[in-house]
Amino acid sequence: MDFLSNPISFTVTALAVIFVIYLTKFVVQLSSSDQKKRYYPVVATVFHQLLHFERLHDYMTQLSSRNKTYRLLDLSRSQICTADPAIVEYVLKTNFANYGKGWFHHSILMALLGDGIHTVDGGKWQHQRKISSYEFSTKMLRDFSSVVFRNNAVKLAGIVSKAATSNQTIEVQDIFMKSTLDAVFKVILGAELDSMCGTNEEGALFSKAFDEASAITVYRYVDVFWRINRFLNIGSEAKMRESIKVIDRFVYKFIRSKTEQGQELKHDSSMIQTKKVDLVSRLLEANETDPKYLKDFILSFIIAGKDTTAVALSWFFYMICKYPLIQEKIAQEVKEATQMDIQNSSFEEFANGITEDAVNKMHYLHATLTETLRLYPAVPVDAKVCFSDDTFPDGFSVRKGDMITYQPYCMGRMKSLWGDDAEEFRPERWLDKDGIFQQESPFKLTAFQAGPRICLGKEFAYREMKIFSAMLMGNFIFKLSDEQGPVNYKTMLTLHIDGGLHLCASHRWACKSSRCL
16 A cells, blocks of 8 residues: 555654654563563564565464464564464453453554444443344344345356356456455345446445455554554545544434334324334344444445455365366365255345255365465454453463453464475365364454453354355356466555455356356
C-alpha cells in the first residue's frame, strides 16, 4: 500500500531514538524487580517488526523457530510472543479471566469494529457472546445459511463457467470476497447485495473501504505515531477516517431500513407476520435497537464471516492448484458424496445435491481445508493483554500490561508440533486409517481461537467453504495462470493474498447455464 512507503523512513529513525531510551528504562525496571522471577529473553523490538512489516509473519516464524516463547519490546509495553500450545491454553482457557483485549487493543480496533465482540471484555463481551452463541446454535440459522451458501455457489459457478468458456483468467480472491460478503449480509441482514454479479455499486465501495480500514488497523500495531497522525488527520489515518465514513454510511443505511421494516410489520395487522431468520431482525425483535450496537455487531461478523472465509478459500485454491492430484481426489470425493449425474445436471441441480449429509461425507475435502488453515490461517496472529501479574505454566513471569501474542501462522510451521514435514502440504495428516477426519487440539491448531472465545462461526465457515469448494471442484479444473509467479500474503488483520489469486478454469463436463451468464 502506498501509505506504507512515505512515513516509514521518518518513523524508523524516530523509533530508533525513542527505543534506546525505552530499552534503558526497561533494563532498569527488570534489574529492580524480584530477582527470583524469570522473564523470557528479549529477541526483537517493534522497530524490527516495522522493518519486516511486509513479510512480518515469516519474520516472526524465524524468531519462533529459535525461541518458542520470547519477549518483544514495544515503546509502551513488552510483548510476549508464543507458539507453545500449553501457554496458549493457559491464556485462552485456564486463566481466561486474566487475559483480554484491554484498553490497548480496543483503542486500535475501535475505529473499525467499535464495541463489537472482537474488541471488548467483561459484561459487554458476555452479553454479545450469549446472544451470538444462541443464534449460531439454532437449526433455523443453519438451514437458512445453507440455502444462502448453495444459492451463492450457483452464482460462483456461473461466473467461473463464463470465464472458462471465454478462456479468461479469474481473480478468485476478489470473487470469494464478494461471494462471502453477499452471504454474510444475507444471513445477518437478510439483504441481497449481489456484489458478485456487479449490481450493487455501494457494496463494492463498502468492500474496498473495509479492506483499506483493515490494513490500516493492523499497521497501527507497529506505527507508534498513529495517534498523532489521527489527531492531525494525515497519512494513513486520513485514509482511515474516509474509509470509516463509507463503512458507517453503508451499514447505517441497512439498519434504518431493517428498523423501518420491523416497525411497519408491527403496526400493520394486515401484513403477514413471518418468522425472522436473519440475525439483525431477530436482534430487533429482542429489543436490541441501538443503531451503534447493531453496527458494531454487524461489522464484527462481517470481518469474521467475509474476510476470513474468503482468504481461507483463496489459499485453499492456491494449494489445490499446486497439487493437482489432491484437486482430483477432492473432485472424486464430491462426485461420490453427492451421487449426482454431474454431466447432465445444471448448476442449480448440482447445488441441491450438496446436502448436509453429502457435506458430512467429504472428509478429504475437510482435511484439505484444515491443512490449508494450518499453513495459512485466516487470522495469522492474535493477542491478549495481561490484567495482573502472573506466572505461566513453564515458570516464567508475566507482568500486568504485557501483551500476550499467540501466532497461528508460526505454530502451523513448527516442527516441534507437526513433525519434520511441518512445512509440507499433506491433508492425510488429518485422516485416520479409514479416511475419517480427526480433530486436533484447538490450542495446537489455533485458526479459530479456543476456550471461551472460540469462534462461534467455525462450523458456519466450514459449511460455506465446503459447499463453495464442492460446487467448483465438481464442475471445473483449476490451475494457476502463472505457475512460476510468486504468491505472497499482504500484512493485514486477515491473511490476504497480495494482488489476488489469478487462475485459469476449464469445464470438467459440458458447459451449463447459470443466472450470471
